[in-house]
Amino acid sequence: MAAVAMSYEMVSDASGSWAKITITEDGKPKDLYVAMPTSESSGSTLNIPFNNRGYFSLTPTLDPSQFYKPNLLGGSFEYTVDMSQSNCGCISTIYMVSMPGKDSSGNYWNTDGYYYCDANQVGGNYCPEFDLIEANQFTAQTTPHSCNSPSSAGFYDYCNRSGSCWQNTKNNLAYSDYGPGDSYKINTLKEFTGRVDFHNNGQFDSFTVTYMQDGKSVSMNTGDCEETKKMTNDIRNGMAFAFSSWETMDNWLWGDRCQASSCNSHNLYFKNMKVVTGGDSPQPPTPPSPSGDYVYGDACANKSSDDCDGSCDCFWSWPSSESWDGPDAHCRCKAAPGPTPGNFNYGDTCSTPYDDDCTGCNCHWSWPSNESWDGPDAHCRCM
Numbered sequence: 001m002a003a004v005a006m007s008y009e010m011v012s013d014a015s016g017s018w019a020k021i022t023i024t025e026d027g028k029p030k031d032l033y034v035a036m037p038t039s040e041s042s043g044s045t046l047n048i049p050f051n052n053r054g055y056f057s058l059t060p061t062l063d064p065s066q067f068y069k070p071n072l073l074g075g076s077f078e079y080t081v082d083m084s085q086s087n088c089g090c091i092s093t094i095y096m097v098s099m100p101g102k103d104s105s106g107n108y109w110n111t112d113g114y115y116y117c118d119a120n121q122v123g124g125n126y127c128p129e130f131d132l133i134e135a136n137q138f139t140a141q142t143t144p145h146s147c148n149s150p151s152s153a154g155f156y157d158y159c160n161r162s163g164s165c166w167q168n169t170k171n172n173l174a175y176s177d178y179g180p181g182d183s184y185k186i187n188t189l190k191e192f193t194g195r196v197d198f199h200n201n202g203q204f205d206s207f208t209v210t211y212m213q214d215g216k217s218v219s220m221n222t223g224d225c226e227e228t229k230k231m232t233n234d235i236r237n238g239m240a241f242a243f244s245s246w247e248t249m250d251n252w253l254w255g256d257r258c259q260a261s262s263c264n265s266h267n268l269y270f271k272n273m274k275v276v277t278g279g280d281s282p283q284p285p286t287p288p289s290p291s292g293d294y295v296y297g298d299a300c301a302n303k304s305s306d307d308c309d310g311s312c313d314c315f316w317s318w319p320s321s322e323s324w325d326g327p328d329a330h331c332r333c334k335a336a337p338g339p340t341p342g343n344f345n346y347g348d349t350c351s352t353p354y355d356d357d358c359t360g361c362n363c364h365w366s367w368p369s370n371e372s373w374d375g376p377d378a379h380c381r382c383m
Contacts, residue, residue, distance in 0.1 A: 017060045021046055023273040025070065030275075032068050033057040035114060045271040046243065048092075050263065053244035055099070055114060064100035064108050064115045069238030074200035074278035077132060083188045085265040086136040088258035089247050092268045093134045096239035098156075101125035106153030116242070119145030119159035126156040128234040131163070132196050137180040137188040138258040141168040142196060142209045142220075146230035152308075164227035167209050167220040170257050177218045178211065179257075185218055186211045193272075200278060204232040233298075236278065243270070295320050296334050307332045343369045346383050356380035 018033040019041040034041045036054025041047045048054065056068035079094065086092045101109040101117030103125075108115050111123035119129035129145040143166035147159035169178040178186045186192050192213040199206045206228060210219040222228065228235075247263035254260075297316040308314035312333035319328050347365040350358065356379040367378035 018057065020060070023275060025275045026277055033060045035062065035067075040267075043271075044273070045269055046273070048243050048245045048268040048270070050245050050247075050265050050267070053112075053116075053242060055116075055243075056241040062114065067099055067240035069240050070275050071236055071238055071278045072198045072275070073204055073232065073236040074198060075276040076195055076197045076274075078193065078195040078272075078274040078276075079133075079270045080191055080193045080272045081133070081135075082191050082269040082271075083135060083137050084190070086188075086245075086268065087261065087264050088136060088138050088254060089249065089260035090136040090263035090265045091134055091244075091246050091248060091253065092136060092265060093131065093245070094241065094243040094270055095129060095131040095134070097129045097242055098127040098234055099240040099242070101127055102154040104151065104153060104155045106155065117156075118242075119147065119163070120161050121159070126159045128156070128159065128231055128239065129163075130231065130235070130239060131166075133194055134253060136254065136258075138178075139168060139170045139254040140178060140194075140211070141166055141253060142207070143167075144207075144225070144227045144231055146227050146234075160227065165222045165225035167207075167222060168253075169211075169218075169220070170255055172220040173218055185216050186213050198235055198278065204228045204235050243268075293320055294318065294332060296332075344381060345369050345373070346381075347373060350380035358382055 018035050019039045020031055020033055021041045022029050022031055022044050024030065033056070034046065034054055035057040036048075036052055038049060038052070039047055039054060040049075057063070058066040058068055081092070083092060097116070097118045099117055100115030101111060101123075103109040109117070109125050111117065111125050116123050117125035117127035119126065126147060128147045131141065131143040131145070134141050134143070143163035145160050145163040147156045150156050176184055178184060178188065180189045181187060190213065192211055195210045195212070197208045197210070198204060199208065206222045206225050208219055208221045210217055245263075245265055245268040247265075249260045251260060294317045297318075299313070299315055308331050314331050315334040317329065317332040317334070322328055344366040345368075347367075350356070350363040350365055356363075358380050361382035363380050364383040365373075365378065366381040366383070367373050367375055371377055
């Protein structure tokens with residue numbers, strides 16, 4: 001629900017050189033830049049001034065292709081946050097969106113000076129959104145927002161504004177688990193650590209939110225969730241990190257846990273951010289066999305993506321002489337594979353349609369008819 005009732009306006013100034021901070025990615029330090037009009041961020045601390053929104057960039061000046069977008073499917077994001085200034089009425093957030101936004105023609109849509117888009121169409125442009133934390137001292141929520149499949153130009157015409165399978169401390173934890181004061185297990189007047197784990201069981205089927213402080217922890221888990229399954233490719237392919245600090249008198253976040261008043265959060269601090277990337281990627285776990293001049297990876301979001309005409313099996317593909325993420329990599333029709341030539345005996349079905357020589361076909365363990373089933377030339381082939 002990030003920005004669903006956002007009242008501020010971003011200052012469109014993306015021309016300067018941005019502050020640099022360091023996060024940890026897969027156990028190693030990684031430098032990022034804080035893309036926002038003004039920030040005193042440094043070291044491992046992200047400083048978000050009130051009534052501002054920003055993003056993580058790989059470059060110190062604006063390049064819409066260089067937002068930081070790690071693959072988190074099967075991975076996690078961890079942070080330490082200071083909510084001591086975030087009273088009831090404040091909305092303190094860090095979240096992910098599928099920036100840069102595109103218009104119906106496939107061109108970058110510069111809605112705010114930074115090509116922003118989200119699931120609530122703030123600024124006019126829809127795109128998938130995953131709210132890692134929207135919070136104040138009284139409650140915290142994590143929410144996935146899926147969207148309709150994009151057009152072949154990458155344009156989204158509608159998203160799930162409210163989201164589904166959200167996890168909120170006021171609904172999913174005991175009253176005494178999260179709140180301001182020493183009587184709460186997580187005392188939000190002091191720094192605490194949060195982590196979101198993105199579970200991968202062949203798809204993004206659930207997530208777990210954990211809050212930790214002084215050796216104590218509380219956690220919330222979605223269980224099997226259709227909303228997150230719809231976002232499998234979004235999380236796998238990477239979403240840009242966004243962060244903001246704003247206020248609202250609407251109680252959609254905290255319900256009856258507190259009475260809203262003017263937000264006192266002059267500065268919101270996230271620090272010691274850690275990303276563990278997922279083991280999944282836009283290409284299959286074993287290299288697929290080339291078909292013609294192209295190598296084919298995972299199925300695309302729909303049968304009309306990029307070059308596909310809606311009638312074929314549509315797969316992410318790239319020229320065999322280039323990388324899977326090269327300039328000519330996109331969705332193309334993949335011809336149905338034919339059987340492997342030769343005189344073979346066939347046994348049981350293999351584990352996946354891409355084992356050994358298989359290319360997405362009816363894949364079986366096989367061996368030459370003049371050899372044994374466990375001979376040197378026995379392996380998986382198209383049947």
